[in-house]
Amino acid sequence: MPRFGMVIDTLKCVGCMDCVVACQTENDVPQGYCRDWIVTETRGAFPNLTLEIRSERCNHCDNPPCVTCCPTGASHVEDFGRTVQVTANQCIGCKACLAACPYGARFVHPDGYADKCTFCLHRVKEGKDPACVSVCPTHCMAFGDLDDPKSEVSRLLASRKYHTLLPEAGTKPRVFYLT
Amino acid sequence: MLEITSTRHNPLVDPVLSVWSWEIPVYLFFGGMIAGMMILAGLNMLRLAKGERAEGFYSVQTPILGFILMNLGMGALFLDLAHKLFVYRVYMAFEPLSPMSWGSWVLLLVYPVILVSALIRLPQAWPWLGERLPVLQRLSDALVASPGKIRLLGGLNVGLGIALGIYTGILLSTMVARPLWNSAILGPLFLFSGLSAAAAMVHLVASLVPGHPAPRSFLGGALAMLVQPLGDRPPEPRTADGLIKADLGFLAIELVLIGLLFIGLLSSSASHVAAVDLLVSGKYATVFWGVVIVAGILVPLALQWLELGHRIPHTVIPAVLVLAGGFALRWVMVGAGQASHMVAAAGF
Numbered sequence: 001m002p003r004f005g006m007v008i009d010t011l012k013c014v015g016c017m018d019c020v021v022a023c024q025t026e027n028d029v030p031q032g033y034c035r036d037w038i039v040t041e042t043r044g045a046f047p048n049l050t051l052e053i054r055s056e057r058c059n060h061c062d063n064p065p066c067v068t069c070c071p072t073g074a075s076h077v078e079d080f081g082r083t084v085q086v087t088a089n090q091c092i093g094c095k096a097c098l099a100a101c102p103y104g105a106r107f108v109h110p111d112g113y114a115d116k117c118t119f120c121l122h123r124v125k126e127g128k129d130p131a132c133v134s135v136c137p138t139h140c141m142a143f144g145d146l147d148d149p150k151s152e153v154s155r156l157l158a159s160r161k162y163h164t165l166l167p168e169a170g171t172k173p174r175v176f177y178l179t
Numbered sequence: 180m181l182e183i184t185s186t187r188h189n190p191l192v193d194p195v196l197s198v199w200s201w202e203i204p205v206y207l208f209f210g211g212m213i214a215g216m217m218i219l220a221g222l223n224m225l226r227l228a229k230g231e232r233a234e235g236f237y238s239v240q241t242p243i244l245g246f247i248l249m250n251l252g253m254g255a256l257f258l259d260l261a262h263k264l265f266v267y268r269v270y271m272a273f274e275p276l277s278p279m280s281w282g283s284w285v286l287l288l289v290y291p292v293i294l295v296s297a298l299i300r301l302p303q304a305w306p307w308l309g310e311r312l313p314v315l316q317r318l319s320d321a322l323v324a325s326p327g328k329i330r331l332l333g334g335l336n337v338g339l340g341i342a343l344g345i346y347t348g349i350l351l352s353t354m355v356a357r358p359l360w361n362s363a364i365l366g367p368l369f370l371f372s373g374l375s376a377a378a379a380m381v382h383l384v385a386s387l388v389p390g391h392p393a394p395r396s397f398l399g400g401a402l403a404m405l406v407q408p409l410g411d412r413p414p415e416p417r418t419a420d421g422l423i424k425a426d427l428g429f430l431a432i433e434l435v436l437i438g439l440l441f442i443g444l445l446s447s448s449a450s451h452v453a454a455v456d457l458l459v460s461g462k463y464a465t466v467f468w469g470v471v472i473v474a475g476i477l478v479p480l481a482l483q484w485l486e487l488g489h490r491i492p493h494t495v496i497p498a499v500l501v502l503a504g505g506f507a508l509r510w511v512m513v514g515a516g517q518a519s520h521m522v523a524a525a526g527f
Contacts, residue, residue: 017186037187045180056187065355071279072268090268093261095191095198096279102356102521104196107189112262166521168448169355 002145004081004119005174006133007153007162008055012140015040015053019132019141023057026120026131030110035117036132052179055132055141058105058117059165059173060084066097066106066114075114081145083121088113102169119143146174181523196517202259204509207347208376209252211369212505213245214344215377217289219425220245220296221336228330242296244384249293253286278353282346289343292335298322299329344370351516359454359512359519362443368436372505375429379479379501382422419493423483426501430480437472454519463515466507475504 015038023029023036036057043050060083067075067084074090075097077083086097091113098106098114109115120130124143128134133141144151149158156162157176164173191198220242260266270287274280301309301319309316322328348369351360444451458467479497486493 020186033189034187037185039186040184042182043180056185068274068276069279069353071272071274071277071283072265073272073274074268089265090271091262092265092268093263094259094279095261096277096354098192098198099196099517100354100356104187104189104192107192108198108261112260113265166523169521171355 001079002081003147003174004060004083004124004143005146005153005176006057006060006119006130007142007156007176007178009140009156009160009178010052010054011178012138013053013055014138015055016137018135018137019055022131022135023117023120026123027118029115033107033109033115035115052177054177056103056105056165057132057175058084058101058119059103059171059175060117060119062172062174063170065100065102065169065171069096069100071096078121081119081121081124083119084116085118085121086114086116088115102166102171103173183523196520197514199259199513199517201510202255204506204513205255206252206259207350207369207509207513208506209248209255210347211344211373211509212376212380213249213252213289213293213373214340214342214347214370215374216242216245216381217293217296217336217340217343218374219377219381221333221338221340224296224299224329224333224336228326228333230326242293243300244380246290246293246297249286249289278346278350282343282350285339285342285346289339292332292339295322296332296336299332341370344373347373351512356521357454357516357519358448358450358521359444359457359516361451362440364436364440364443365512368433368440369509371429371432371436372508375426375433375501376505378422378426378429379498379505382419382426383495383498383502385419385422420487423487423497426497427480427483427487430476430483430501434472434476434480448522450520450522453522454515457515457518458511461515462518463511467511467515470507471504471511474500475507476501479504 017038020034020036020038024034027035029035036055039054039056041052041054043052062082064075064077064084067077070076071094072090072092074087074092076085076087078085088109088111093108093112093114095108095114098104098108106114106116120128120132123130123134129143133143142152142156144153146153146157148154153176156178160178162176162178164176167173185193187193257263257266269280269283272280273284295318298315298319299322301315309319322332345366348365348367351357352362352365354360441455444455457463479500482491482494482497482500485491486497
């Protein structure tokens, strides 16, 4: 069984937001909400500044706090790809998962249930990449099975330096940022 | 320098998490207070089972009051849900790692225990109900006549009360993403705050109509059930003093637990230190220091100390202040906890 993850090359990402628009179109994300977004982080003191542009989304953590806090099992780890998903008609809208996520990756859909990035599982099951990955004009994003050493994501992680977001949270995120 | 800009703009999440408004503090406050009432009532039921005189125990009258407050709290919780029609899903699953799932099932056990506990008061408070539904009267008689059943009921009240009281804190403390909540102290803190609020509430309602015969009307009987002590005679003054002494202890322990919470957070990571700043000098500082600490704990401690020494007359003022402080504690912790977040590391 695959264990899906995403690798994003911050040296290639220009923050064009094509991924954001592609996600909203593909997944019919309600107006005023977003499942992925662009973060620009500047560190240091002039003239020694570093800039990182990241396309962020749900990290589909190996140890997801949003799943453990869910009282109904609506938030769950899907067998296929070990991704974190929400079953809308099991969600009571208690919002505990929103409070539990250190990445702020979830929101309350106007229909009342918790919503977030699905890694476009409907596309992945058809053998396609997630919408954000497929439209990226700089090809800075890669998606695949982290447990397959021959996959593009595994080869990138084996050959490049990378970091994850808030590793100290202990959530073991599966979106990796190449630096 | 660290400068972060984000294009994310999700309602209730950005710029600061604010998914829980007044409903959750109300739910946690009533939940904690009901837990405290169950523990006080349960302890006094254990004394009743040993054959002590029932007239002395205000707390035994509280189950029906607890039932009403529980419904108010659950009503607030229901209002908070965003997907209300699916609320039944909570009882279609048991998630052993979810405190909210545990709490939901504990609440399901609390309801029947509270209702059966209320039967102890049935003959005095609602004689008309016993006449119309003799089965309830027979249940009440069987309960009161059996020390073993009272003992069992007392034990259930104490056990479930502790579980419910701690749950209201643990619900928040298991969320690693919210540093202010991320402390095991929160469970005992909310438990003792609930006990303090329960003692104050019992004191408050018992002060209103002490010792008059129960009216036979529906409304009058219901009100009498809420506020009158068990038995025909009014309780002795020492029982009120007992409640005040208990409240003094609960408030002192609450103060110590808040101190321990601060020590734990301040000696932890940068995220936890930043979280404490929200209470010490940030947006929530005024309510925290003014209402929770001074008005809700220190002033009632001083007033009740003076009342016990008969240096000032007994009033309901300390009880009202304790209740206000107990609610403010939940309001501050829920609001500031959501505002607290993990601070990113200094370097890539």
